[in-house]
Amino acid sequence: MDGQIQIGMRLWLGVVGVAASLLLLAPAEAASGRLLATGGATSIEGAAGGGLVPWAVISGYTEDDQFGGTVTLSRAQVDDYRLDVTAAAFSYGNRFEFSVAQQMFTLENLGAELRQQVIGAKYKVAGDLIYGNIPQISVGGMYKRNTRYDLPQAVGSERDSDWEAYVAVSRAWLAGPFDRTWLANATIRSTRANQTGLLGYGGDLNDSHELQLEAALGMFLHRSLAVGVEYRQKPDNLSFAREQDWMSAFVAWFPSKHVALVGAYVDLGEIAGARNQTGYYLSLQASF
Amino acid sequence: MTSLLKLTSTMLVVSAMAMTLVAVSPSARANSLYHDLGEREGIEILMEDLLLYVAEDKRINHHFVDIDILRLHEKLSEQICELAGGPCVYTGDDMVTSHTGMDLTNTDFNALVEALQKAMDDRNISVGAQNRLLALLAPMHGDIVGR
């Protein structure tokens, strides 16, 4: 177990190191070929999107043959729990994204914590967020693992790592209702993660991948400020406690192509027996 | 949770209503865009500002060095005026013809959009009018990029 954690740590440090050096390599000027906010923010699993949902958008502002990246710190604080996320993403053009995220979930009443690492890749297969007749369609995959498995195992998780795959569709309307720019996203994910994987993968009630629907709708008040809502359907695999879908209402501010700040109200439902977990979410992203 | 559902459905209903309104009188709305852009004179100033921002932008200014910039200003102004519902007739070449051989990229196109956004900000053009103009220009992307 200890050895496993060490390997995990080394793998993690390696991945972060690679991401960091790629970021340093990317010239600041190179990654500015897309319009403001078209890379979205960074979701809790590291993929570009909203807060809870990965969208079809590619992280950052890379277009054509540019490459660049983002680093993000996020926190969700609800009644009995806190989620802290450190994430980095590397992107090539408006085409490909590679992301890593490290999650720490603190059970404040128990003085315990859960840990998950997520490595993700996303590829735009067709369309565009703004131009042409086809919405932006991307496929993505995530490899998730618990780097602490004591609690997930105790509550009945079947395994400490797993794969997920998703298809996401995003489209913006430049002059939608109220002459404002609107963005809609729908994502279908194949998953058997318990509480997104923080409580392991698979359980006694269900141990196979299921398709879950996730969605987002946002409106830009002006081109650097958006408000919106997100919804994330989740499986319910463990008999020890009920799991519910997640929702959020967010405000996203893009003061420049280098910074994005997201604040949200989140409703995470029932988690490990504690009901009505609501609170705030904050996320700060830097792009290169 | 229910309140969020309500919020979502409210937003959807409101958007549906707004879309219906938008669909009612397209010509009146296009004409009001012409007005919001400051009519012929405002559009000419706007296009001048646009070209000044383009000239400052290292990503794209090299495309504009050896051209008849006065003609471009005149044609652009006519085109935007006509698009916005104003009493103008565009007399220039079509978009495919005028951009063929330039091998323009998405970055180029977005850079031009950003120049236009800055120029519109400077002229205090409302967010709504900015969005309506951009929505009229975005469909030209396919005729302009990669030719």
Ligand code: HEM
């Ligand atoms: C929606 C976007 C665009 C619109 C509405 C537009 C419109 C026009 C118009 C009306 C002309 C004049 C045609 C004529 O002379 O008859 C023109 C020419 C030109 N455009 Fe664009 N254009 C767009 C995008 C771009 C982009 C992205 C670039 C480069 C970054 C560009 C570079 C040029 C150049 C260099 C000319 C002059 C060609 C010449 O005189 O030889 N345009 N454009």
